[in-house]
Amino acid sequence: MMSKTIVGVLLALACSQPLQALGSDMVVIVSARNPNDTMHAGQVADIFLGQSGRFPDGSLASAIDQPIGAPQRDAFYLKVTAKSPALVKAYWTKMIFTGRGQPPREVRDSVAVRKLVADNPGLIGYIEHDALDASVKAVLVVR
Amino acid sequence: MMFMKKWPSLLLAVRGACLLMIVLASRSAAAQAEPMPVWTFGGFGTAGLVQSSERQADYSANVINPGEAGYTDRWSASVDSRVGAQLGVAITPRWSAVLQVISERNLQNSYRPVVEWANINYQATPELNLRLGRIALPIYLAGDYRKAGYALPWVRPPVEVYGSLPVANSDGIDASYRWQAGAANNLTQVFYGHTSVQTDDSGKRARARQLMGLSNTTTYGAFTIRASALTAELTVDLARPLFDAFRQFGPQGTLIAERYDADHKRVGIANIGVSYDNGVWFVQAEGSRMNARSFLGDKSSMYASGGYRLGDWTPYATYGRVVANVPIHSDGLDASRLPAQAGASAAYLNAQLNGLLGRIAVQHSVSSGVRWDFLPDYALKLQYDRLRPTGGSSGTLINVQPGFRSGRPVHVVSFALDFVF
Numbered sequence: 001m002m003s004k005t006i007v008g009v010l011l012a013l014a015c016s017q018p019l020q021a022l023g024s025d026m027v028v029i030v031s032a033r034n035p036n037d038t039m040h041a042g043q044v045a046d047i048f049l050g051q052s053g054r055f056p057d058g059s060l061a062s063a064i065d066q067p068i069g070a071p072q073r074d075a076f077y078l079k080v081t082a083k084s085p086a087l088v089k090a091y092w093t094k095m096i097f098t099g100r101g102q103p104p105r106e107v108r109d110s111v112a113v114r115k116l117v118a119d120n121p122g123l124i125g126y127i128e129h130d131a132l133d134a135s136v137k138a139v140l141v142v143r
Numbered sequence: 144m145m146f147m148k149k150w151p152s153l154l155l156a157v158r159g160a161c162l163l164m165i166v167l168a169s170r171s172a173a174a175q176a177e178p179m180p181v182w183t184f185g186g187f188g189t190a191g192l193v194q195s196s197e198r199q200a201d202y203s204a205n206v207i208n209p210g211e212a213g214y215t216d217r218w219s220a221s222v223d224s225r226v227g228a229q230l231g232v233a234i235t236p237r238w239s240a241v242l243q244v245i246s247e248r249n250l251q252n253s254y255r256p257v258v259e260w261a262n263i264n265y266q267a268t269p270e271l272n273l274r275l276g277r278i279a280l281p282i283y284l285a286g287d288y289r290k291a292g293y294a295l296p297w298v299r300p301p302v303e304v305y306g307s308l309p310v311a312n313s314d315g316i317d318a319s320y321r322w323q324a325g326a327a328n329n330l331t332q333v334f335y336g337h338t339s340v341q342t343d344d345s346g347k348r349a350r351a352r353q354l355m356g357l358s359n360t361t362t363y364g365a366f367t368i369r370a371s372a373l374t375a376e377l378t379v380d381l382a383r384p385l386f387d388a389f390r391q392f393g394p395q396g397t398l399i400a401e402r403y404d405a406d407h408k409r410v411g412i413a414n415i416g417v418s419y420d421n422g423v424w425f426v427q428a429e430g431s432r433m434n435a436r437s438f439l440g441d442k443s444s445m446y447a448s449g450g451y452r453l454g455d456w457t458p459y460a461t462y463g464r465v466v467a468n469v470p471i472h473s474d475g476l477d478a479s480r481l482p483a484q485a486g487a488s489a490a491y492l493n494a495q496l497n498g499l500l501g502r503i504a505v506q507h508s509v510s511s512g513v514r515w516d517f518l519p520d521y522a523l524k525l526q527y528d529r530l531r532p533t534g535g536s537s538g539t540l541i542n543v544q545p546g547f548r549s550g551r552p553v554h555v556v557s558f559a560l561d562f563v564f
Contacts, residue, residue, distance in 0.1 A: 052328070086516060097229065
């Protein structure tokens with residue numbers, strides 16, 4: 001536990017800029033029509049890192065990412081997968097050149113993520129809390 | 144024309160893969176939520192420069208991609224330099240294909256690009272994946288991406304362990320299945336196929352048939368554990384004339400030939416690797432055994448490595464070791480019981496045989512280096528290796544000259560610029 005905290009602090013220090021740029025908490029969202037109501041960080045991380053293709057209820061899941069360099073993206077990966085942007089990059093380099101998959105589809109911004117996720121119960125994304133509306137629901141609050 | 148003559152199977156593989164991609168792409172249903180097919184293109188490369196203090200042999204990362212640092216050249220670019228490109232297409236949510244082509248120095252002294260992978264992928268369920276074609280061998284922790292230097296902390300995977308399996312792919316099928324055990328993610332993979340490498344200009348080859356294996360990768364938080372095993376029937380043409388000559392010497396010669404010739408010999412590799420990487424620091428260790436039941440030896444190898452990330456800088460250190468589980472010397476033919484002329488031939492053959500056995504790597508090494516991620520998609524590495532082949536072995540060195548003496552330390556300095564695109 002102790003070492004996890006230290007790691008978290010070090011990672012947070014290394015990436016403090018995106019966190020400051022982000023005014024509010026992040027939420028992981030699925031479509032309002034998706035039957036899953038809550039998820040824990042490990043389940044979300046598995047889907048975003050291509051380790052799992054399903055929601056907790058067994059239905060198919062695909063992740064939607066924000067663009068490289070977006071503060072939402074950096075904060076999300078840091079807090080949910082404990083990976084800095086460089087490590088996420090290294091992770092996908094391994095996955096791509098192992099023939100094990102491609103990173104999630106990227107869209108422009110939080111509004112685009114919300115729109116796409118709202119329309120498709122098979123998708124999962126992340127946006128800042130302020131960007132939430134009734135078309136989607138938060139399955140995890142990222143702090 | 145020369146190209147066509149020498150590489151018919153390669154050309155067919157490329158043509159086949161391209162054709163299949165086009166056919167499947169044109170047949171893909173238009174009624175997808177996301178526009179299909181989705182094409183991806185990427186690549187990786189390394190520009191490397193290596194100096195070795197040993198002037199009586201060449202330092203190399205891999206025997207089938209021979210480096211030339213030490214004896215041939217004072218500074219060699221051929222140890223680590225390569226470029227690879229990868230084209231992928233997702234035709235439907237279930238069907239995809241990937242083609243990877245790599246150019247690196249080969250045993251014919253050229254950088255002719257070869258098809259590293261060309262496979263069709265069927266995602267039967269989100270958990271079950273089937274592949275057909277030329278596929279990466281999932282042996283060793285970094286086995287599937289060992290040529291993508293950017294994905295490695297070091298300039299090259301530790302030679303003591305990774306040198307035991309120079310090939311990185313096979314032609315055949317594989318199936319992989321994802322499963323969860325609590326918070327641990329598992330990927331279990333089985334594979335079957337064959338592979339072949341041309342070892343000289345006259346068409347001699349090394350062939351692995353009935354190549355089959357099993358690999359399981361567990362990820363649990365910052366931990367990754369992979370256990371893998373492979374077996375194949377191996378035939379290496381290169382030393383055939385030597386063993387044919389031994390067979391001329393009656394039963395004692397035949398006995399030697401049967402023991403050491405790599406002629407339809409069952410080779411086995413078992414490996415376990417553990418890595419812990421929390422983002423700030425990492426440690427990684429692997430242990431491996433390779434038994435070729437031939438002049439290629441029976442070897443146990445291991446390495447342990449660790450590194451610490453300080454912003455864009457990652458210093459690291461590694462200890463590696465390989466030992467032989469069989470004698471690397473043979474008494475050979477008993478020349479005293481032969482007529483003088485035959486005795487001289489026997490002595491010559493014995494010397495040749497012991498020359499081969501001395502290539503079975505017995506070596507330990509310490510390395511330290513630093514990786515600098517100076518730009519996104521680029522990493523610069525500087526590494527120092529101090530290796531010592533012992534017990535009469537030339538270790539992982541190649542192109543060994545008569546003046547080579549086992550037991551002396553070899554100092555190797557490497558620069559590498561790794562990139563991905």
